[in-house]
Amino acid sequence: MSPKPGIDGKALGRLPNLAWLSPDQLQGLAQSLVPQKIKRRDTIFFEGESANRVFVLLSGVAKLSFIHRDERVLVGLVGPGEVFGVSSLLPHMTRPFRCDAFSDCTIGVVRPETFVGLVLGVPLERFSRTLEITVGRWWMMLQRYTNFVGLSVRERLAGALLELSAKFGVEDARGTLLTLKFTHADLAELVGASRQRTTEQLNEFEDEGIIIRDGRRVIIVPQQLRALIETPANETARPAHDGVGQNRRN
């Protein structure tokens, strides 16, 4: 695993992110990292790929973007010395972002098992699980928020309801029953909308049969909601409400 020109352990140690590793660790990492050059605008990995490598950016700048039906959101930039592609450290994960080179880059590629073994001295499995229960939540939240950028209130609310039903829902003859009683104001806070607009949107959902109200409790029909999120701006059952659509860049 070290046939290529190779990377210098000392050089790695000068990267601020890795300076705390012991000389031995740096040495090991340097040997395990497979160097690779990437040209500006080329893609390092695609969203949806199964995540089985970790990357270290050795030089250049890379760009992480989230893509939702040809809407792309620049999620962040990676600078020299940073470790990226870390979704491979979580259990059975596919990459949520696409990563491409913003300028010409050199990267080091390594298997997650090797990386975790070297840096922590713990089997990947264990680390993975620990990550999942601790920072897994951040991951979910991050995905939610990147998703939200550029969506209408309608879509954000749909997404939020779906999430809530997955987490706090109970199956019911008519759909998924939300066990907690959320006020419209709560939901508004959750999706970043005004209380009034949230009320209106919920009523629209009810008209469209996407949610059912049982007193002040809510029952959700997940299929319809999911459809609503996948599909561009259009109507699912009733062609009444004119959908949405002021969220496209150019």
Place this chain on the structure above:
Amino acid sequence: MSPKPGIDGKALGRLPNLAWLSPDQLQGLAQSLVPQKIKRRDTIFFEGESANRVFVLLSGVAKLSFIHRDERVLVGLVGPGEVFGVSSLLPHMTRPFRCDAFSDCTIGVVRPETFVGLVLGVPLERFSRTLEITVGRWWMMLQRYTNFVGLSVRERLAGALLELSAKFGVEDARGTLLTLKFTHADLAELVGASRQRTTEQLNEFEDEGIIIRDGRRVIIVPQQLRALIETPANETARPAHDGVGQNRRN
């Protein structure tokens, strides 16, 4: 550290999040967790506090919210069995969110050193560092996005410029020089705005002396930008542009 009624290791193992721990680990965790009851609407921790405990939610539902000048965004909900307050696992961290009980809760409190020791068998310091270089980025991104909810393009752009200058900036007589050349379209993607609006806003910033343009390169004056972000909707130098302000809930 087990004077209280105590928590049952077996019961902990039934929480889906923790089921993978060995009986010994569960036992140890059960003994280390200090149980505590929290009443609905009471606060478990405040934003800004120094983060030196990890929590496990044993029953009930808790609510994480991000607060930015009395605008509060409901960031997420914590269900039974989940581990939260994990910012204490990162080095010298203060809590970014406030957490309060959405319903009556019982929680288990534990020191991060103990938690990591039990679950991973590694010293906190080492785990902490590893977390930082791997998932630290998510953390930053998450904070950015929660921040962004309910902000105007002006403010989001200001924030993004600040972030970029911190990461890719070089000090200069007049301020911080951005070394990469971003097109307005890049910036627009980053803040989730249209390209045109981004152009306009950048020009406004230039008029106000918040940024300086040197050909197509940009120099940033961090103080002014920072001021702009802290202050409600008003003007920093020139009272010309009428600021913003359609982002308050009720």
Place this chain on the structure above:
DNA sequence: GCGGTTTTGTCGCCTTGGCGACAACCCGTC
């Protein structure tokens, strides 16, 4: 220097959605 490409600057029109102000209403409590 030249011509094509990329980036920037500006309009105008139009939708989304924030916000204040109430009225109606539900629901638990005394």
Place this chain on the structure above:
DNA sequence: GACGGGTTGTCGCCAAGGCGACAAAACCGC
């Protein structure tokens, strides 16, 4: 079963900002 606070439903007005369409610059490879 009446009261009162929290919640929901609805309007109207208006600011923010998306989007198309171009024109003007700046940039780049030859």
